Amino acid sequence: MxxxxxxxxxxxxxxxxxxxxxxxxxxxxxxxQTAITQLDLFGADFDDPLPF
Structure with a gap:
C-alpha cells in the first residue's frame, strides 16, 4: 500500500x-524502501533466541 x-x-x-x-x-x-527490504531479509527468524 x-x-x-x-x-x-x-x-x-x-x-x-x-x-x-x-x-x-x-x-x-x-x-x-531499500532499508525496509534489507530488514525483510531477516524474516520471522529475527526474534529467535541467540545460540549461546
Missing part, C-alpha cells in the same frame, strides 16, 4: 526549485 501526501511549496519558487525538492524526496524514498 502506497500512501500519498501533498506538500505545498511557496508560490515564488521556480519550477527548478520545486523539481529539486521532488528529486530529493524521491531519492530519500528509495533509500527508505
Amino acid at each position: 502506497q500512501l500519498r501526501f501533498t506538500i505545498l511549496l511557496p508560490e515564488d519558487w521556480t519550477p527548478e526549485q520545486a523539481w529539486a525538492v521532488q528529486d530529493c524526496l524521491d531519492e530519500r524514498l528509495v533509500q527508505i
Whole structure:
C-alpha cells in the first residue's frame, strides 16, 4: 500500500526549485524502501533466541 501526501511549496519558487525538492524526496524514498527490504531479509527468524 502506497500512501500519498501533498506538500505545498511557496508560490515564488521556480519550477527548478520545486523539481529539486521532488528529486530529493524521491531519492530519500528509495533509500527508505531499500532499508525496509534489507530488514525483510531477516524474516520471522529475527526474534529467535541467540545460540549461546
